[in-house]
Amino acid sequence: MKKIEGVMAQTNAPKGIDPDGIFFVQVDPTKCEACGTCEEVCATGAIQAINEDGIRAVVDPAACMNCGQCLTNCPYSAIYEGVSFVDEIFEKLQDPDTVVVSMPAPAVRYGLGESFGAPTGTYVGGQMHAALRKLGFDYIWDNEFTADVTIMEEGTELIQRVKEQGKKGARPLPQFTSCCPGWVKFTETFYPDLLPNLSSCKSPIGMLGPLSKTYGAHETHTPAKKIYTVSIMPCIAKKYEGLRPELADSGFRDIDATINTRELAYMIKTAGIDFNSLPSQKPDPILGDSTGAATIFGNSGGVMEAALRLAYEVLSGQTLKNPDIKVVRTHEGINTADVAVPGFGTVKVAVASGLANAAKLCDEVRAGKSPYHFIEIMSCPGGCVNGGGQPIDPEVTASLFRSTVAKINKRFRARRVSA
Numbered sequence: 001m002k003k004i005e006g007v008m009a010q011t012n013a014p015k016g017i018d019p020d021g022i023f024f025v026q027v028d029p030t031k032c033e034a035c036g037t038c039e040e041v042c043a044t045g046a047i048q049a050i051n052e053d054g055i056r057a058v059v060d061p062a063a064c065m066n067c068g069q070c071l072t073n074c075p076y077s078a079i080y081e082g083v084s085f086v087d088e089i090f091e092k093l094q095d096p097d098t099v100v101v102s103m104p105a106p107a108v109r110y111g112l113g114e115s116f117g118a119p120t121g122t123y124v125g126g127q128m129h130a131a132l133r134k135l136g137f138d139y140i141w142d143n144e145f146t147a148d149v150t151i152m153e154e155g156t157e158l159i160q161r162v163k164e165q166g167k168k169g170a171r172p173l174p175q176f177t178s179c180c181p182g183w184v185k186f187t188e189t190f191y192p193d194l195l196p197n198l199s200s201c202k203s204p205i206g207m208l209g210p211l212s213k214t215y216g217a218h219e220t221h222t223p224a225k226k227i228y229t230v231s232i233m234p235c236i237a238k239k240y241e242g243l244r245p246e247l248a249d250s251g252f253r254d255i256d257a258t259i260n261t262r263e264l265a266y267m268i269k270t271a272g273i274d275f276n277s278l279p280s281q282k283p284d285p286i287l288g289d290s291t292g293a294a295t296i297f298g299n300s301g302g303v304m305e306a307a308l309r310l311a312y313e314v315l316s317g318q319t320l321k322n323p324d325i326k327v328v329r330t331h332e333g334i335n336t337a338d339v340a341v342p343g344f345g346t347v348k349v350a351v352a353s354g355l356a357n358a359a360k361l362c363d364e365v366r367a368g369k370s371p372y373h374f375i376e377i378m379s380c381p382g383g384c385v386n387g388g389g390q391p392i393d394p395e396v397t398a399s400l401f402r403s404t405v406a407k408i409n410k411r412f413r414a415r416r417v418s419a
Helices: 037-041 069-073 086-094 108-116 125-135 143-164 181-190 192-197 204-220 237-242 261-270 292-298 302-316 355-366 394-418
Strands: 025-027 047-049 056-058 079-081 099-104 227-233 257-260 333-341 345-353 374-378
Touching (some): 025 056, 037 047, 069 079, 086 099, 086 257, 086 261, 099 125, 108 125, 125 261, 143 204, 143 302, 181 192, 181 237, 192 355, 204 227, 204 237, 227 237, 227 261, 237 257, 257 261, 302 333, 302 345, 302 374, 333 355
Parallel strands (some): 099 227, 227 257
Antiparallel strands (some): 025 079, 047 056, 333 345
C-alpha cells in the first residue's frame, strides 16, 4: 500500500487542546503481537514498529487520519480508541436541565444490529431510534436530514463550478467531496494546495450540529445553551471533526460529543435495553425527515450518485429515467464513469475508496492531468459502512470497552478541563 513519504505532516488540532497529547487510536503494547497488519492498512505510515520486537505504535497524531482501519483490522484487539464521551453522555442524559439530541449517521443503522446478533448489514434504523428514546435522548434527530442538504449544496456547487470555467475567478475543477473527516484531514496534511478543490460544504454532521442549536432550538422553544448534541457515527475520525474549533457557527459548540456504533451498542447494553425486542420507531420530524438518497451516503459512491442525480436534472431539465447510477459505487480501488447529460455534454467522475487510492487521484490533480469534474473520496474501504467505528465482534467490543472506557474518559476529560 502506498505511503505518503517525504512530506512533513502539518498539525491541525482542536483549539485549546495539545495535539501531541491526543491519539484517537492507540496500541496496547502488552497485546501487540508484532504481526504488522495495522501498518499494512495504514495509508500514511502513521503507525510503525517502535522497537526490535516489532511492537507497533501510532508515532505521530498529525500523520494519523483517525480512520481506525488499524483498529478494525487488528487480529489481536491490541488497538483501542483514545477518546470517549460515553460517561459524559450518560451524565447528560440524567441531567434534567440538559436537552440531549441524537444525530446518528446513515451507516450506523446498518452496523448496529451486528452487535445484537443480526447478520452484517441488517437495517435496524427503527430499533435504533427506539433505543435512543429508551436511553433518554430528548430529541431523536437524524443525520440523514443533512445528508439530503449536502446533496443539494454539493450538487449545486458542482453545477456552479462547471459553469464558471473560463471566467475570471472560476473555482477549480475537479471538485472533491468534503463529507469524510479522514479525507479532509488528509488533504490538509498532505495536499494543502488542493484545498480549493474541496467542496465548500460542511459534512452532514457539520451542518446538523448548528441546525440543532438554531433552527431546532427555535422550533422546540428550547434555549440553545441547554441543547447537548451527540453525533453518532460509524467513524473514529468524526471525533476529531467534532472538536474542530471552527465548528461553532451556532454561537456554541455545534457538536458536544461524538460516539461511534460500537459505543452506542455499549451504551444500550449497559442500560439493560433489550434491543431485539424494541419496536420500530421514526425520528422526530423537525430535523429527522430524509430521503433514500441520504441513506446511500454510507456506501462509497453514494454521495457521488446522489449529487449526480441532482446535477443531471438541473443541467438537463429532465428527470432521470433510472435514478440508480450504480456504476459509481465502489468497494475498493478507483472507479470512473462518464455520465451523459442532455444539453450539457459529459460529466466525468471518479470515486476512490481508501486514502492510498485518494493519493493517486490527488497526484493527478496536482500535476494538472485530471480529466474529472467531480471526485468522491472515502477514507474507509467501501465507505462508512466499513468505518473504523463499526462493530468488530460483540464479545471483543464488550471486553474492549469494559477495560478502557473509564481510563479513557478520566484522561481525556482531564485534558478538556485543563485546556
